[in-house]
Amino acid sequence: KDAPDATQLINAFNGTHRFIIDYLVEEVLVQRPSGTREFLLKTSMLHRLSAPLCDELLASTQSQETLEQLDAANFFLIPLDSQRRWYRYHHLFADVLRQHALQAYPTELPTLYQRAAHWFEANEFLNDAIEMALAGKDFEMAANLIQRAAETVIWDQGEWLLLDRWLTTLPESHLKTQPRLMLYRAWGSF
Incomplete structure (x- = not known):
């Protein structure tokens, strides 16, 4: 249930282990504060994300802080550049988040x-x-x-x-x- 362990498990699985991924995501999402859950779900549709983009998307000014927290926690977030301005979610995690976003924010x-x-x-x-x-x-x-x-x-x-x-x-x-x-x-x- 620890985020780094969950990330390692997710990386080891492929699409055929969907039920395990769903379970891990549910466990991980349930433990996140509601603001972080909302951030994850509403940004899951992005193929790549940055703080300014997320701020615009969510009408927020907290995206940089949220991204830094998720990155520091090794939370399924993959940096796309050395400055850590652009990220993407682990593809399996993003798929599950998108499914949840469709249900939560149709x-x-x-x-x-x-x-x-x-x-x-x-x-x-x-x-x-x-x-x-x-x-x-x-x-x-x-x-x-x-x-x-x-x-x-x-x-x-x-x-x-x-x-x-x-x-x-x-x-x-x-x-x-x-x-x-x-x-x-x-x-x-x-």
Whole structure:
């Protein structure tokens, strides 16, 4: 039940041990203060997180402190850079958190996705903004962002498959309103 031991156990398991992971997460989550539980659940939909992003998402100013506490406790949080500005949750832990978030905050999740998409856009992380807009089913925003990012994704990053996945996720009605997106989709078919 100790967080470092639980982390080691989680790292040793794979998706076939789901019942054990669920048990560990339940035990770990139950022991967290309600504010920390809320932070974990509401940020679980992020593929990567930083204090400024979490502050925007949660309308808070405490995210840096919360991230530092979780990091110091070795609490399923993986730093993505040496300055410890960006993190991600352990993928199995994040999956279970997302399931719990769907149950705990079903009406708030679209707003959280939208806030994340806007933050990523404002900070020039267009790929992340697109992912959040698509996940939150804000297809109009996603279509506009895809149109802005498409040429960079294709020519600078060489990510035709990424662009194709985005375009495939968009409903046909949103593609039809943006001819350039239809053109990119046609090019991607060849």
